[in-house]
Amino acid sequence: MGKQPRTAITPTREDNFAEWYQQVIKAADMAENSPVRGCMIIKPYGFAIWENMQNTFDPWLKEYGVQNASFPLLIPLSFLEKEAEHIDGFAKECAVVTHHRLEVGENGLVPAGKLEEPYVVRPTSETIIGDAMSRWIQSYRDLPMKLNQWGNVMRWEMRTRMFLRTSEFFWHEGHNAFETPEEAKEDCLTILDMYEKFFKEHLAFSGYKGVKTPEERFPGAKETYAFESIMQDGKALQAATTHDLGQTFSRSCGINFQGRSEKEEFAYTTSWAFSTRAIGGMIMIHGDDDGMVMPPRIAPQQIVILPVVKNIDEDGGIFDFAQKMVDELKKQGLHAHIDKRDMRTPDKMWDAIKKGIPLRVEIGNRELENKEVTFVRRDLGRPSKETISADAFVERAQGLLDQIHDTMLERSETFRDEHTVNGTTLSDIDDFFKADRIGLVRVPVALLNDDKLEAVMKAHALSTRCMPFEDEGQKVLIGKAY
RNA sequence: CGGAGCGUGGCGCAGCCUGGUAGCGCACCUGUUUUGGGAACAGGGGGUCGGAGGUUCGAAUCCUCUCGCUCCGACCA
Numbered sequence: 001m002g003k004q005p006r007t008a009i010t011p012t013r014e015d016n017f018a019e020w021y022q023q024v025i026k027a028a029d030m031a032e033n034s035p036v037r038g039c040m041i042i043k044p045y046g047f048a049i050w051e052n053m054q055n056t057f058d059p060w061l062k063e064y065g066v067q068n069a070s071f072p073l074l075i076p077l078s079f080l081e082k083e084a085e086h087i088d089g090f091a092k093e094c095a096v097v098t099h100h101r102l103e104v105g106e107n108g109l110v111p112a113g114k115l116e117e118p119y120v121v122r123p124t125s126e127t128i129i130g131d132a133m134s135r136w137i138q139s140y141r142d143l144p145m146k147l148n149q150w151g152n153v154m155r156w157e158m159r160t161r162m163f164l165r166t167s168e169f170f171w172h173e174g175h176n177a178f179e180t181p182e183e184a185k186e187d188c189l190t191i192l193d194m195y196e197k198f199f200k201e202h203l204a205f206s207g208y209k210g211v212k213t214p215e216e217r218f219p220g221a222k223e224t225y226a227f228e229s230i231m232q233d234g235k236a237l238q239a240a241t242t243h244d245l246g247q248t249f250s251r252s253c254g255i256n257f258q259g260r261s262e263k264e265e266f267a268y269t270t271s272w273a274f275s276t277r278a279i280g281g282m283i284m285i286h287g288d289d290d291g292m293v294m295p296p297r298i299a300p301q302q303i304v305i306l307p308v309v310k311n312i313d314e315d316g317g318i319f320d321f322a323q324k325m326v327d328e329l330k331k332q333g334l335h336a337h338i339d340k341r342d343m344r345t346p347d348k349m350w351d352a353i354k355k356g357i358p359l360r361v362e363i364g365n366r367e368l369e370n371k372e373v374t375f376v377r378r379d380l381g382r383p384s385k386e387t388i389s390a391d392a393f394v395e396r397a398q399g400l401l402d403q404i405h406d407t408m409l410e411r412s413e414t415f416r417d418e419h420t421v422n423g424t425t426l427s428d429i430d431d432f433f434k435a436d437r438i439g440l441v442r443v444p445v446a447l448l449n450d451d452k453l454e455a456v457m458k459a460h461a462l463s464t465r466c467m468p469f470e471d472e473g474q475k476v477l478i479g480k481a482y
Numbered sequence: 483c484g485g486a487g488c489g490u491g492g493c494g495c496a497g498c499c500u501g502g503u504a505g506c507g508c509a510c511c512u513g514u515u516u517u518g519g520g521a522a523c524a525g526g527g528g529g530u531c532g533g534a535g536g537u538u539c540g541a542a543u544c545c546u547c548u549c550g551c552u553c554c555g556a557c558c559a
């Protein structure tokens with residue numbers, strides 16, 4: 001191939017953000033579309049990110065007293081019917097299983113064996129977990145009960161986008177039950193804090209913790225809390241939510257128990273989740289025009305070593321030298337590897353760049369002679385190129401990764417701050433979006449009662465994102481969202 | 483579900499208007515020289531044009547129906 005474009009990804013973010021997003025996923029080899037409508041294939045490099053998220057977050061849940069379990073993929077239709085609001089929210093997007101057999105017909109296989117009662121492929125599991133809880137909880141002594149499952153759900157979305165909205169997606173869904181409403185609320189806030197910690201300290205996401213407006217609440221919830229993040233195109237992304245379900249589901253599912261006062265009582269339940277959508281958020285927050293920029297603590301590959309050799313079979317000792325480094329780095333728990341593929345070095349470099357590997361190390365004869373390495377930080381690019389002794393690199397590696405994380409988080413926070421503007425009136429909102437500015441507008445919650453707000457929101461395809469805790473419920477963020 | 487666009491080797495496209503059984507770039511394979519920010523030359527393999535039906539001596543090209551995908555919108559993790 002001849003001249004390459006200035007950036008590894010075409011188009012650039014500025015030129016066409018949506019298309020750029022797709023191209024980053026493709027270039028990093030994270031996922032691709034599948035033969036199934038709205039469902040994607042998560043490729044090994046993409047799935048490794050999800051596995052790392054699980055490996056990080058799951059121990060935190062266990063520490064908090066949550067136990068993992070697994071509930072059926074299929075939910076009896078009648079379960080969904082139990083909760084009116086819940087149905088309103090999900091009925092339109094349910095895949096339904098109506099048969100249990102295939103027979104050979106004139107035009108191929110046809111469904112046979114019609115089910116008495118259809119099953120719904122779970123869009124979320126409140127009802128079936130609630131049903132189990134109704135049997136498992138008999139006494140206040142059985143509370144609190146904290147359950148979680150890592151699994152997949154299906155929502156027949158009209159329009160899908162890889163990672164951000166697919167018909168089938170992976171997530172974890174937690175379902176807790178408590179004796180009192182205070183405990184349930186406390187649970188929601190505690191888990192929201194865990195989410196914030198996870199997103200900030202591991203994915204380098206900035207965001208706002210806050211309460212959802214009634215329109216944006218989970219169907220059936222008394223209150224929904226969210227960690228709301230902002231993407232480089234100014235749109236908000238709900239990265240994680242916790243729902244205070246009050247007694248809605250305990251009443252419809254029959255989660256009752258004998259209380260301390262010997263009376264029959266209904267439990268207070270919560271549910272909470274984040275999904276593979278977080279990967280989409282990582283791309284849109286951190287990615288640049290050369291592709292993915294992976295947050296170091298979640299990166300499947302943190303350090304890649306590129307041996308710069310003339311001939312892969314005559315490396316002059318570079319591989320041994322590099323392998324010793326890898327061994328040392330691995331002792332520190334770092335994910336380091338040598339790219340030994342039979343490819344040209346420049347192609348390996350671009351591959352590492354597009355995959356967003358935080359630290360790229362080059363070792364050629366120049367380095368070998370002096371026991372040195374040359375490294376480049378993905379977040380800063382070429383200007384960060386440095387040559388230091390191999391020993392020093394091994395010593396500094398963890399610190400460098402931490403610095404990369406800090407830089408990425410700081411960038412994200414700066415972006416959030418620069419793209420959140422304060423307003424006081426409806427026209428502040430209108431003017432902002434009329435001027436094609438990107439970001440969120442923070443306005444007094446009193447505006448929510450203004451009759452004309454709806455028209456303004458509709459005109460610019462806006463929604464209320466959340467009422468940030470930091471504003472003590474006095475302000476609401478309004479903007480576009482994924 | 484409304485609007486727009488598109489389905490031709492793995493990917494991106496041209497060909498279609500003015501029918502004559504397929505072409506380009508990248509990727510891939512072989513060889514030589516290369517390899518520190520996307521290599522060069524030479525040779526080579528691979529598609530029947532989303533699907534069905536129709537018109538025609540003949541269809542990727544024309545007609546009808548259908549399926550699917552992408553983007554914008556409404557809905558939503």
